[in-house]
Amino acid sequence: MSDISRRTLLAGSTAAVGSLSVAPSFIEGFFSSAMAQASGVNKYKVGTIDVAGIQDGVNTIALPDRYVTNQPKEEVVKALKAAGLDGEKLSIPFNPVAFKNGNRIVLIDTGMGPAANAQNPAVGNTVKNLTAAGYDPAKVTDVVISHFHGDHINGLLNGANPTYPNAQVWVPAVEWKYWTDEGEASRAPDGRKPAFANVKRIFADGLKNKVTQYQHGKEVVPGLMAMATIGHTPGHTSYVLSSGRDKVFIQSDVTNIPALFVTNPGWHVSFDQDAKQAEETRRKTYDMVAKEKMRVQGFHFPFPSLGRIEKTQTGYRLTKA
Numbered sequence: 001m002s003d004i005s006r007r008t009l010l011a012g013s014t015a016a017v018g019s020l021s022v023a024p025s026f027i028e029g030f031f032s033s034a035m036a037q038a039s040g041v042n043k044y045k046v047g048t049i050d051v052a053g054i055q056d057g058v059n060t061i062a063l064p065d066r067y068v069t070n071q072p073k074e075e076v077v078k079a080l081k082a083a084g085l086d087g088e089k090l091s092i093p094f095n096p097v098a099f100k101n102g103n104r105i106v107l108i109d110t111g112m113g114p115a116a117n118a119q120n121p122a123v124g125n126t127v128k129n130l131t132a133a134g135y136d137p138a139k140v141t142d143v144v145i146s147h148f149h150g151d152h153i154n155g156l157l158n159g160a161n162p163t164y165p166n167a168q169v170w171v172p173a174v175e176w177k178y179w180t181d182e183g184e185a186s187r188a189p190d191g192r193k194p195a196f197a198n199v200k201r202i203f204a205d206g207l208k209n210k211v212t213q214y215q216h217g218k219e220v221v222p223g224l225m226a227m228a229t230i231g232h233t234p235g236h237t238s239y240v241l242s243s244g245r246d247k248v249f250i251q252s253d254v255t256n257i258p259a260l261f262v263t264n265p266g267w268h269v270s271f272d273q274d275a276k277q278a279e280e281t282r283r284k285t286y287d288m289v290a291k292e293k294m295r296v297q298g299f300h301f302p303f304p305s306l307g308r309i310e311k312t313q314t315g316y317r318l319t320k321a
C-alpha cells in the first residue's frame with residue numbers, strides 16, 4: 001500500500017481527478033467538525049492502529065506584510081475573509097499526532113514546547129493533551145521529527161531535560177545533515193540563523209544520545225513510512241501510516257494554513273525555504289492524496305487537523321475526513 005503511494009508520489013502523478021461536484025465547503029466541512037472536538041484530542045483508527053490528533057495550540061498574530069511572499073497583502077486578506085476568517089489577524093494552529101501500534105507509542109512532532117506555554121498558554125499544550133488522550137509521556141517509545149523548525153522540535157525539551165525521557169528521537173538524515181553543517185549555518189541568510197542556533201540548542205547534551213537518523217523511502221517505526229516532501233526545508237518529511245489496507249497521509253508542512261495554501265497551491269508561505277520546490281512538492285503530493293482519496297493529517301490544519309483533499313479548478317479544497 002504505502003509502496004504504491006510512494007511510487008505514485010515520486011512519479012508525480014498529475015492524473016486529473018475532476019472532482020468538481022458539489023462538496024461541503026471548506027468552512028462548513030471543516031469548522032463544524034472542529035467545534036465538535038473541543039477537547040484537544042481527536043482519536044481515530046487506521047486499521048488496528050490507535051491514532052490521536054493532538055492539539056498543541058493556536059498562535060494568533062497580526063497578519064504579517066509578507067506572510068505570502070508572492071502575493072500582495074490585499075489578496076491574502078481577501079482569501080482569509082473568503083474562508084470566514086479574520087482578515088487582519090492570522091491564527092496558525094499546531095497539531096502533532098500520536099499513535100499506538102503494538103508496544104510502540106509514537107509521537108510525530110512536538111509542538112511549541114513548555115517554555116512557549118509559560119509565555120502563552122494558547123500554545124505548547126502537547127503534553128497536556130497527549131496525557132488526556134491516554135498516552136503517558138514517560139511511556140512514549142519513539143518521537144519522530146518531520147523537520148527542524150521550532151514549532152516541530154521545541155517540545156522535545158522541558159527546560160534542559162527531555163520531555164519524553166524514555167523515547168528514541170528519530171530525525172530525517174537529510175535534515176540533520178543540513179542543520180548541523182557549520183558551513184550551511186555561516187552561509188545562511190540572517191533571517192535563518194536563529195533557526196540554526198535553535199537546532200543546536202535543542203539537540204545539545206540532553207538529547208544527543210537519543211537521536212537516530214532515518215532515511216526517506218523507508219519505515220521509521222512499524223507502519224510508518226517516511227516520504228521525502230522537500231522544499232519547505234531541505235529534509236522535510238511526510239509519512240504514510242498504514243495498517244492492512246487502511247492508511248492516513250501525515251503531511252507535516254506540505255502546506256501551511258489551508259485557507260491560504262490549499263486553496264492556492266501556487267502561493268508561497270514565507271517559511272518555505274525553497275519556495276519553487278515546495279510548490280512542486282505540494283502539487284505532486286496533493287494530486288496523489290486527492291486521487292487516492294486518502295485521509296490527510298495536517299500539522300497546520302485547524303483542529304481536529306484531519307481531512308481529505310479534493311482537486312478544484314484552481315487548486316484544492318480541504319473537506320471533512
Ligand SMILES: [Zn+2]
Nearest residue numbers: 149151253299
Ligand atoms: Zn510548521
